[in-house]
Amino acid sequence: MSAEIPPTERRVSARVGAISESATLAVDAKAKALKAAGRPVIGFGAGEPDFPTPGYIVEAAAEACRTPKYHRYTPAGGLPELKAAIVAKTLRDSGYAIEASQVLVTNGGKQAIYEAFAAILDPGDEVIVPAPYWTTYPESIRLAGGVPVEVVADETTGYRVSVEQLEAARTERTKVVLFVSPSNPTGAVYSAADTEAIGRWAVEHGLWVLTDEIYEHLVYGDAAFTSLPTVVPELRDKCVVVNGVAKTYAMTGWRVGWLIGPKDVVKAATNLQSHATSNVSNVAQAAAIAALTGDLAAVAEMGTAFDRRRRTIVRMLNEIDGVLCPEPEGAFYVYPSVKALLGKEIRGSRPRTTVELAALILEEVEVAVVPGEAFGTPGYLRLSYALGDEDLVEGIARMQKLLAEAQD
Incomplete structure (x- = not known):
């Protein structure tokens, strides 16, 4: 050795x-x-x-470049007008009523994921991670001091894990369960009934849930997107939602994401971001406002x-x-x-x-x-x-x- x-x-x-x-x-x-x-x-x-990226979004960014107020530092947690747009968009698309104080605007969804885990996890805390998983999830968990615990689903179940599998993975160290629907890398979408069952299981055991909704608008056929804190309201005090404009609006390079959660967690994550990156680019934030307030054509x-x-x-x-x-x-x-x-x-x-x-x-x-x-x-x-x-x-x-x- x-x-x-x-x-x-x-x-x-x-x-x-x-x-x-x-x-x-x-x-x-x-x-x-x-x-x-x-x-x-x-x-x-x-x-x-x-x-x-749609033209009207690009034009909003160009106008922001010409606006002197965007040439300066702005609040680390996000422009107030973008937070307001996220509040309205979340109610429109998910039926989830939130306040601006529950929103942190981040440099893409990856930063939102890391900051959420960093704000919640202490060293040794376990996070149940359904696999196949997006490559960033376990790395963010480890970087935040947590321990990813994989629960594997395969093609026989449409790559969807069951409550029974999650329960088998739960230990006294389990603090968070990750929930992603629609999923990267599999494209799996959980039904409303299965989403609710997982949420109620988490409530029963006092667990946090981090749910990634970045692909919410990309569902096909008879499938439908279901927002976890909407169908299980009792979970809202221990639920963090991650989202962003990257996939829906073809804005991967603009780097605008956000997290939604309880005010104390959002405040802690905002403090972290204030020392890590400060505010997201104001030009990109202005583009995101145009995206979220425009139509979905x-x-x-x-x-x-x-x-x-x-x-x-x-x-x-x-x-x-x-x-x-x-x-x-x-x-x-x-x-x-x-x-x-x-x-x-x-x-x-x-x-x-x-x-x-x-x-x-x-x-x-x-x-x-x-x-x-x-x-x-x-x-x-x-x-x-x-x-x-x-x-x-x-x-x-x-x-x-x-x-x-x-x-x-």
Whole structure:
């Protein structure tokens, strides 16, 4: 057993050194680098709409650039007018009545997630994390001193965990349960009944819930979005809602998110942010106000395109022997099982893991996908269908041709 490195010789802290790189952003960066080098790479890695931000939102930002009051510091917790817009939007879309003092505007949803966990968790507190999970959740929990406890669901349940699974994972150290619907990476959407059952279980055991509603407007078919604190009002004093403009309004690069929670938690998280970053860019906040107070016509248009692509990618993936792709009900991801392909020979290689399979797909047919290991469940791939229709069809056709060569 090696001796512990003395603090004076440790160049990077153990806490930060233990954080892993975002797998989705890493795949996206590699795909873009290869594309810049002239290779015809098609990337299914990043969860980013291919649409431009709607024009009226961009114009609001341009006007903010010309407005001197936005050239200065503003309140660390967010512009009062943006907080008011979030209050109105939350009531409109979720039926959840809140006050401005319950809102903290953050630099994207990631900061909201970290600050929420940092405000709630003490060292050793456990957070139940349904898997497959978005890569940032467990890292934010660990960085805040908490311990992520994974509860795995697979394609047989539509990637939805049950109350029984959550209860089996609960211990005396459990403080928070994470709830995400619609889900990244699977596109799973919980029914109103299942959402309520999970909320009432949390109330029964005095648990906090962090619920991520960033994909609330992206649901398809008969699926419907359900806001947890709306269907279980008793939970509101121990519930933090995370949201933002990134996915709904094609504003991933603008970096505006928010958290909604009890006033004491929001105040604590605001204090943290006041020392970490201060206010979110005023120009981006002005753009977010325009997004939230405008109509949802552009959102509906994007949703129609995503729905069309969703059906296309599911059909084409399920045409590949060894691939099983459930139809997602929300977000813009598919999460097919490729377990039956592992260990088979494909162009002289025998990928044993989905990391190896994803690398083979990128090298052989120049298609970038994210392996399931990044989301806590090996044996799967995540593909975003938030890309143009032609690229989507071409990319999956390349995969079809390659994977059709698989043999024992």
